[in-house]
Amino acid sequence: MEPNQNPYLVLALLAGAAAGFALTPLLAAWAWARFFSPPKPGQDKNDTYECGLKSSGDAWIHFRSEYYLYGIIFLVFDVETIFLLPFAVSFTGLPVGAFVAMIIFLVLLVEGLVWAWRKGFLNWR
Amino acid sequence: MLESTAMIDEGLKSELQKQGVYVTSLQELYNWGRANSVWPLTFGLACCAIEMMAASMSRFDLARFGAEVFRPSPRQADLMIVAGTVTKKMAPLVVRLYNQMPEPKYVIAMGACAISGGPFKQGYNVLKGIDRYLPVDVAIPGCPPRPEALIHAIMTLQEKIRNQALTGPNRPRHLNADIEGEYPVPAYGQNDLEPPKNSEVWQPPPIQR
Numbered sequence: 342m343e344p345n346q347n348p349y350l351v352l353a354l355l356a357g358a359a360a361g362f363a364l365t366p367l368l369a370a371w372a373w374a375r376f377f378s379p380p381k382p383g384q385d386k387n388d389t390y391e392c393g394l395k396s397s398g399d400a401w402i403h404f405r406s407e408y409y410l411y412g413i414i415f416l417v418f419d420v421e422t423i424f425l426l427p428f429a430v431s432f433t434g435l436p437v438g439a440f441v442a443m444i445i446f447l448v449l450l451v452e453g454l455v456w457a458w459r460k461g462f463l464n465w466r
Numbered sequence: 467m468l469e470s471t472a473m474i475d476e477g478l479k480s481e482l483q484k485q486g487v488y489v490t491s492l493q494e495l496y497n498w499g500r501a502n503s504v505w506p507l508t509f510g511l512a513c514c515a516i517e518m519m520a521a522s523m524s525r526f527d528l529a530r531f532g533a534e535v536f537r538p539s540p541r542q543a544d545l546m547i548v549a550g551t552v553t554k555k556m557a558p559l560v561v562r563l564y565n566q567m568p569e570p571k572y573v574i575a576m577g578a579c580a581i582s583g584g585p586f587k588q589g590y591n592v593l594k595g596i597d598r599y600l601p602v603d604v605a606i607p608g609c610p611p612r613p614e615a616l617i618h619a620i621m622t623l624q625e626k627i628r629n630q631a632l633t634g635p636n637r638p639r640h641l642n643a644d645i646e647g648e649y650p651v652p653a654y655g656q657n658d659l660e661p662p663k664n665s666e667v668w669q670p671p672p673i674q675r
Binding site: 381 | 540647
């Protein structure tokens with residue numbers, strides 16, 4: 342290679358070739374479908390449900406949001422532990438920044454715990 | 467260009483092949499790919515389905531013939547193996563599943579029941595052959611047919627796909643805008659399905675007395 346050439350030129354060429362390698366079959370398939378294979382949409386084919394039964398209702402329905410409490414509890418008792426263990430192991434050698442970041446993380450999650458507690462979510466029913 | 471199979475002589479082709487020169491046409495290449503990527507729908511109606519499962523397992527190993535990717539959704543499948551007795555209650559669902567499959571789609575009627583109603587033909591609740599509602603490509607007789615028979619049916623279907631001309635009146639259905647993508651789904655009537663048959667795909671043979 343000439344010394345005045347950009348050393349990243351090869352990378353750019355390879356990236357272009359890789360993109361072409363991936364895009365050419367997609368474009369060919371699209372062109373084939375566009376010019377030779379007529380689309381045949383229909384009522385059954387565009388239905389939401391696909392088990393042979395007649396679709397009833399709409400897919401755009403209201404989902405209840407109570408699940409967020411399970412999400413919070415999972416973060417508090419499961420994900421937090423994953424970070425707490427290495428935090429405890431390397432506690433003595435941590436710089437101040439890492440300590441503060443970890444405390445912020447803990448405070449955020451404890452806030453969630455307090456929220457779930459006050460909601461009565463931790464009571465055994 | 468698509469029909470160039472007719473342009474090259476078969477003898478010349480085999481002579482060239484002996485010299486290590488392989489000649490093909492776009493049509494052959496396209497059909498070769500199409501025939502070897504048939505994805506059946508995971509869907510069994512009766513005891514024939516057991517044989518269908520056996521065919522896809524290690525002993526018979528349908529994978530050797532390029533049609534083992536059973537798909538649980540009609541959106542991803544292009545071969546419907548009607549494996550078993552189609553009751554009149556089930557027939558609308560079968561037709562609806564067929565309608566939901568993308569083009570090109572094929573149907574194998576597996577076993578005596580799917581072909582004609584089989585031993586239950588006299589029953590009031592059994593459809594006397596799925597070919598009353600769907601265009602069947604390959605029919606396998608047997609009660610139930612052995613896995614080898616299903617493999618043979620799939621190979622027959624592949625043969626059919628491989629020899630299909632991409633242009634002309636008999637071109638595959640996904641290249642033909644005139645062929646409807648959906649077939650009418652029968653409704654439950656008071657005594658029978660309504661309509662009892664789709665006259666576009668099934669004409670009863672004339673009765674000779």
